[in-house]
Each structure stands twice: as C-alpha cells, then as structure tokens.
Amino acid sequence: SNEEGNASAMKTLLTARSAHVAAAVAVAAGICLGTSGALAQSATLAVHDAWVREPMGGRGMTAAFAIVENTGPVARAIVSATADVAETVELHEMKMVDATMRMSPVKQIDVPAGGKVELRPGGLHLMLFNLRTTPKAGDQVRLVLTFDDGTTVAVTAAVRKLAGMR
Secondary structure, X not given: OHHHHHHHHHHHHHHHHHHHHHHHHHHHHHHHXXXXXXXXXXXXXXXXXXXXXXXXXXXXXXXXXXXXXXXXXXXXXXXEEEEOOEEEEEEEEEEEEOOEEEEEEOOOEEEOXXXXXXXXXXXXXXXXXXXXXXXXXOOEEEEEEEEOOOOEEEEEEEEEOOOOOO
C-alpha cells in the first residue's frame, strides 16, 4: 500500500539521517577529545580565538566570545553550549531597541556555509550564568558548542579582562 511505502521511505530517511549524525559526532569527538589551545575543530567547523570576560564586581555571570568558521557546503547553527565554570550557558545577542542596547536570548546562532560568525562584545555571544567558580584573568575555561547537526566542538578559552576595565 502507499502508506507502507511512505513508512518505509521515512524509516530509510531516518536511518540515513541517524547514521549521518552519528558519523559527524564520532568525527567531532575523535578530533576534539583532549583539545586545548586556541583552535578546536570538527571536519568542517572550527572555533578559534575563544575568550571569556573576567566577571565584573563578583557577579555570578559573564560572557564568552570566539570566531566560529564553517568550511562546509551546508549552513550550520550553534544551538547550545556548555562551560565547565557555569551551570547554564545561553546564546545571546546585543541589538539596538528604541535607541538602547538590549541583550536578549536567541534560539540559535547561524554559521553560513563557507563563512564565519564572530561572537564578540556588543554582538552575538555566549552568556555564562550561575558560575560555579569565579574565573580570573589568566585562567582557562572549557567551552563545548553544539551544532544543529549534533556535532560538538570543544575549545579552551582564556579568561581576560575586558579592555579598558579595571
């Protein structure tokens, strides 16, 4: 029957998709395990120049920044992240709303095919909430970015003071 054909086609598609995701995760895990330093990558995704702002005034939150490059032919998106020093990490953006800079959460951060996105102060960034410890300038924070295809990329980010802040 037509329903059985559709069910069979869907099952084949899901199996192929699962195998693709599993392969991507396996590749990313193989490349990223134990990665430290300025560059972490999967087959087509690279994260570099990662840094975390030293929290100001003993606040239990801070922000993380990096450059995320996608050398692949398909657009990807960061859908979540973790940090070893924070209970919660959210994807955020800063934008002008009624002549005021406002920070708001976003569902994902797009990384165009053959392109890059810069997570930077005043733009797209990661917010680290409920810090377990207070990172100081010179410390290192382990970040793991998860993409829409299930790929994860881990990177070590240096903690530094925001320029001009004492």
